[in-house]
Amino acid sequence: MDSFPLVINFQGDYGMKVMMVDPDTTTIGEVARIAHDELVGVVVKPLPPGTRLVVRRHTDGQPLDDGKTVAAAGLVFLEAVDIVHG
Amino acid sequence: MAKVATRDWYDIARDTNWTPTYVAEDEMFPPQFSDPYGIPLAEWETFDEPYKITFRDYVQSQREKDVGAYSVKSAIARTEFYRKASPGWKSLLQLHFGAVSFTEYGSVSAFARMSRFARAPGMRNMANFGSLDEIRHAQIQMYFAYEFIGESRAFDWAQKAVRTNNWVVISERHCFDDIEHTRDVISAAIMTNFSFEQAFTNLQFVALSADAKKYGDYSFATMLQTIQSDEARHAQIGEPLIEIMLRNGRKAEAQKLIDISFWRIWKQFSVLSGVSMDYYTPLEQRELSFKEFVKEFVGNQFLRNIQALGLEKPWYWDEYFLPDIDVYHHAQQIGIYLYRATEWWDVIAGVSPAERQWLESKYPGWNDTFGQVWDVITENILAGRLERTEPKLLPMMCNMVGFELTGVPGKKWDVRDCQVDYEGRRYHFGHPVDKWIFEQEPKRYKNHMGFIDRIVRGIVPAGPDGVFDYMNMGEADRGNCGENFAWAESYRRAAE
Ligand SMILES: [Fe+2]
Ligand SMILES: [Fe+2]
Numbered sequence: 001m002d003s004f005p006l007v008i009n010f011q012g013d014y015g016m017k018v019m020m021v022d023p024d025t026t027t028i029g030e031v032a033r034i035a036h037d038e039l040v041g042v043v044v045k046p047l048p049p050g051t052r053l054v055v056r057r058h059t060d061g062q063p064l065d066d067g068k069t070v071a072a073a074g075l076v077f078l079e080a081v082d083i084v085h086g
Numbered sequence: 087m088a089k090v091a092t093r094d095w096y097d098i099a100r101d102t103n104w105t106p107t108y109v110a111e112d113e114m115f116p117p118q119f120s121d122p123y124g125i126p127l128a129e130w131e132t133f134d135e136p137y138k139i140t141f142r143d144y145v146q147s148q149r150e151k152d153v154g155a156y157s158v159k160s161a162i163a164r165t166e167f168y169r170k171a172s173p174g175w176k177s178l179l180q181l182h183f184g185a186v187s188f189t190e191y192g193s194v195s196a197f198a199r200m201s202r203f204a205r206a207p208g209m210r211n212m213a214n215f216g217s218l219d220e221i222r223h224a225q226i227q228m229y230f231a232y233e234f235i236g237e238s239r240a241f242d243w244a245q246k247a248v249r250t251n252n253w254v255v256i257s258e259r260h261c262f263d264d265i266e267h268t269r270d271v272i273s274a275a276i277m278t279n280f281s282f283e284q285a286f287t288n289l290q291f292v293a294l295s296a297d298a299k300k301y302g303d304y305s306f307a308t309m310l311q312t313i314q315s316d317e318a319r320h321a322q323i324g325e326p327l328i329e330i331m332l333r334n335g336r337k338a339e340a341q342k343l344i345d346i347s348f349w350r351i352w353k354q355f356s357v358l359s360g361v362s363m364d365y366y367t368p369l370e371q372r373e374l375s376f377k378e379f380v381k382e383f384v385g386n387q388f389l390r391n392i393q394a395l396g397l398e399k400p401w402y403w404d405e406y407f408l409p410d411i412d413v414y415h416h417a418q419q420i421g422i423y424l425y426r427a428t429e430w431w432d433v434i435a436g437v438s439p440a441e442r443q444w445l446e447s448k449y450p451g452w453n454d455t456f457g458q459v460w461d462v463i464t465e466n467i468l469a470g471r472l473e474r475t476e477p478k479l480l481p482m483m484c485n486m487v488g489f490e491l492t493g494v495p496g497k498k499w500d501v502r503d504c505q506v507d508y509e510g511r512r513y514h515f516g517h518p519v520d521k522w523i524f525e526q527e528p529k530r531y532k533n534h535m536g537f538i539d540r541i542v543r544g545i546v547p548a549g550p551d552g553v554f555d556y557m558n559m560g561e562a563d564r565g566n567c568g569e570n571f572a573w574a575e576s577y578r579r580a581a582e
Pocket of ligand 2: 193220283317320
C-alpha cells in the first residue's frame with residue numbers, strides 16, 4: 001500500500017513535495033518517473049530532450065540506484081531526496 | 087473641589103503591590119508563570135511605563151476611535167464599496183479578516199495573564215488596557231467582516247477559522263501559541279510586545295492602511311489605524327522589561343527570546359503582508375513594495391530600538407533575514423495560488439505582464455526564478471489545462487513554520503531542507519533558523535503534528551474529500567482563482 005512518504009525535491013520546483021509510495025515495490029527509478037509526470041508541466045518547464053534524472057539522498061548527496069526499491073535503498077519515513085538532471 | 091493633577095496621583099494609584107500574609111509570595115506569583123529569571127521584587131517595582139494613561143482618558147480616547155472607525159461610512163456604503171472593489175482587494179480583505187481576527191481575540195488572554203501574574207504593578211496596569219484593546223480589535227474586525235458575509239463565504243472565517251484545522255490556521259496557532267500563550271508572562275511579553283507588536287504590526291496596520299487609503303477603502307484604512315494606535319501604546323510593555331532583564335544579568339536570555347520570536351513572527355507576516363502587498367494590492371495603488379516596507383518599518387526601526395536598549399541584532403540578521411525578504415513570500419505565493427482549494431479566500435495570481443515588470447523592477451531576477459514557475463502556470467491556463475494548475479502531489483511543510491517548505495525555483499534553483507532526527511522522528515525545516523529554534527528547546531516542539539504529519543500518519547481521513555473534511559471546508563468554502571483566470575488572457579492579447 002502507498003503509505004510510506006518521501007519528500008521530493010525536484011530540480012526547478014519552488015518547494016518540496018510529498019509522495020506516498022509502497023517501499024517494498026516502488027523503485028527509485030519509479031519515484032523519479034512519477035515525480036517527473038506530476039511536476040513537469042505543472043511547476044517545472046519541460047526538460048531538455050535526453051535529460052536523465054538522478055535521485056540523490058538530500059542529507060548527504062548520496063546517489064541512489066534506480067533499480068533498488070525504496071526500502072532496499074534504506075530510505076527512512078519522510079526521507080528527502082533530490083531529483084536532479086544527470 | 088480642586089482636581090488633583092494626574093501626575094500627582096498616578097504613581098500611587100497604580101502601585102498595587104503588597105506583602106501577602108495568607109499565602110506565600112511564590113504561591114501568589116508562581117515563578118514558572120511570573121518570573122523564572124529570579125529577579126528581585128524591588129527591581130520589578132521600578133517598571134516605568136513610557137506611556138501613561140488613566141482609565142478615564144483611556145475610555146474617552148477609545149470611544150473617539152470607535153466613533154471614527156464605525157461611522158466613516160454606513161454599512162450599506164461599505165457593502166457597495168466591496169461589490170465594486172477589484173478582485174485583488176476583495177481577496178486581500180478575505181485573507182486579512184480570516185487570518186487576523188482570531189489572533190486578536192487570543193491576545194486578550196495573553197494580556198490578561200500579564201495582569202494576573204506580572205510582579206510589576208505598572209506592567210499589570212498597562213496589560214489591563216492591553217486586554218481591553220485586544221477585545222476591541224477582535225470585535226471591530228469581526229464586525230467589519232460580518233458586514234460582508236452576504237458577499238462571500240470567506241468572511242465566515244473571521245469567526246470560524248480558529249476552530250478549524252485549516253493548514254494556514256494550524257501554522258498561525260503554532261506560532262502565536264508559542265510566543266504569546268505558553269510561556270511565563272515576562273518571556274511572553276518580550277516576545278509579544280517587543281518583537282511582534284513593536285516590530286511587525288506596523289506592517290499590517292500602517293503599511294496596509296496606506297495602501298487602503300490609496301485604494302479608497304477609507305473604512306478599512308481607518309479601522310487599521312485605530313488598531314495600530316492601540317498597538318503602539320501597549321507594545322511599550324516590552325522595553326522596560328528588557329531594561330530590567332539587562333540590569334539583572336539576563337541579557338543573554340532576553341536576546342534569545344527576541345531572536346526566536348522575531349523570526350517566528352517574520353515568517354507569518356512575510357506571507358500575510360508580503361502576498362497582500364506585492365500580489366493582491368492593485369498595481370496602481372501600491373505605495374511601496376513589501377521589501378521596501380520591511381526595510382523601513384522593520385529593518386531600520388527595529389534595529390534602532392534594539393540597539394538603543396543595548397541588545398544586538400539577531401544573530402541571523404545579515405546572513406539569513408535580509409536575503410529572506412527577497413524570496414520567501416514569492417515562493418509562498420506560488421503555492422498559495424496552486425493549492426487555492428485548501429484556502430478560505432479566493433487567490434490572486436498578480437502576474438500579468440505589467441505586474442511582472444513591476445516585480446522584476448522591485449526584485450531583480452524575479453523572472454528567472456519565480457517567473458519560471460508562473461510561465462508554466464500561465465501556459466496551462468491559456469491552453470485550457472486547468473487541471474494542471476493544481477498539483478496532485480501534496481506540498482511538504484516546515485515543522486516550525488507550518489507553511490510550505492520552499493526556496494528559490496527556476497534557473498537559480500536552490501531549495502534546501504534542514505533536518506533533525508530527534509527521538510526516532512525526522513523533523514524538516516525550511517530554514518536553518520527554524521531548525522535552530524527547534525534545537526533551543528526540543529521538548530517544547532517535539533510533539534506537534536503539522537498538517538502534513540497528520541496526513542502521512544493517517545490522522546486525516548483518506549479519500550478525495552478527507553483533507554477538506556478535516557479542515558471543515560465544504561465545497562463553498564474552498565478558494566478559487568479570484569479573477570477566474572482572466573489575468574492570463576492579458577498574455578494572449580500581448581501576443582496578438
Ligand atoms: Fe491587537
Ligand atoms: Fe496588540
